[in-house]
Amino acid sequence: MRPTVSFYTCFVLSLCLGLACVVCVSVWNSHWRGGFAWDSSSLQFNWHPVLMVTGLVVLYGIGAVLYRVPLTWGQNKLPWKILHAALMLISLVLSIIGLCAVFDFHNAKNIPNLYSLHSWIGIAVTALFAIQWVVGMAGFLLPWSPTSLRVLLKPIHVWMGGSILTLSIAACISGINEKLFFVFSKNPPYSKLPPEAVLANMLGVLIVAFGMVVLKILSTHEWQRPDSRPEDINYTPILQEENE
Numbered sequence: 614m615r616p617t618v619s620f621y622t623c624f625v626l627s628l629c630l631g632l633a634c635v636v637c638v639s640v641w642n643s644h645w646r647g648g649f650a651w652d653s654s655s656l657q658f659n660w661h662p663v664l665m666v667t668g669l670v671v672l673y674g675i676g677a678v679l680y681r682v683p684l685t686w687g688q689n690k691l692p693w694k695i696l697h698a699a700l701m702l703i704s705l706v707l708s709i710i711g712l713c714a715v716f717d718f719h720n721a722k723n724i725p726n727l728y729s730l731h732s733w734i735g736i737a738v739t740a741l742f743a744i745q746w747v748v749g750m751a752g753f754l755l756p757w758s759p760t761s762l763r764v765l766l767k768p769i770h771v772w773m774g775g776s777i778l779t780l781s782i783a784a785c786i787s788g789i790n791e792k793l794f795f796v797f798s799k800n801p802p803y804s805k806l807p808p809e810a811v812l813a814n815m816l817g818v819l820i821v822a823f824g825m826v827v828l829k830i831l832s833t834h835e836w837q838r839p840d841s842r843p844e845d846i847n848y849t850p851i852l853q854e855e856n857e
């Protein structure tokens with residue numbers, strides 16, 4: 614298969630899986646968990662999974678693979694850098710609102726904060742993401758950041774980007790599992806696999822599949838924007854390379 618055909622197959626697949634994740638988490642929380650509100654009740658908690666999956670998984674994943682779309686390769690890189698930073702900022706803001714929803718709900722119900730493994734992974738990945746955004750913004754978008762800094766930052770930025778996606782998927786899977794154990798602690802038990810649990814399990818599988826496709830796109834060398842490949846960076850003046 615030609616690289617562009619295989620790329621677009623993966624890219625369209627990632628869009629479809631991302632959409633399926635958003636639909637699935639929204640249906641779960643609106644239909645099975647009673648819907649949404651911002652009043653410190655359990656309805657406020659329901660924003661948490663929806664915003665985390667939409668922000669820190671789907672929007673984040675799509676924002677990460679934006680540079681790989683071959684249609685953008687012949688074009689000026691700067692608008693795509695700005696779009697990448699903007700998508701990541703929206704994703705970060707949605708995640709922070711998603712965290713506020715659960716912290717506020719816990720505080721109102723006197724439930725302790727940050728006790729579970731899920732919450733530790735979750736808070737760590739959100740902090741890493743915020744640091745990654747600020748460092749990426751300062752290192753790659755501010756015109757006065759030196760060339761040597763960009764060359765140093767790039768492999769770290771790419772590695773950290775993939776790690777953040779992997780960690781946010783781990784946070785989602787542990788969060789879904791924890792929620793299902795809370796909901797089905799009594800009747801009916803989780804082991805009877807009620808319809809709601811089937812939907813939530815499916816959401817977990819869709820999130821993992823989405824992550825695998827995005828990580829495949831990120832790790833395929835031929836799908837990198839040609840002027841972003843490490844061997845080309847050695848030969849292209851970086852300021853020209855970054856802003857052309």
Ligand code: HEM
Nearest residue numbers: 662665669716719726727729732735736781784788789792
């Ligand atoms: C990237 C995705 C996610 C991140 C970063 C994340 C982060 C967090 C954090 C930091 C807390 C602790 C809040 C506190 O202590 O007051 C929390 C709580 C919680 N989250 Fe998530 N979450 C994510 C996705 C999900 C998903 C998809 C679900 C599925 C329903 C979920 C379910 C829960 C539950 C049940 C709690 C309350 C119990 C606990 O503190 O562990 N989370 N989350």
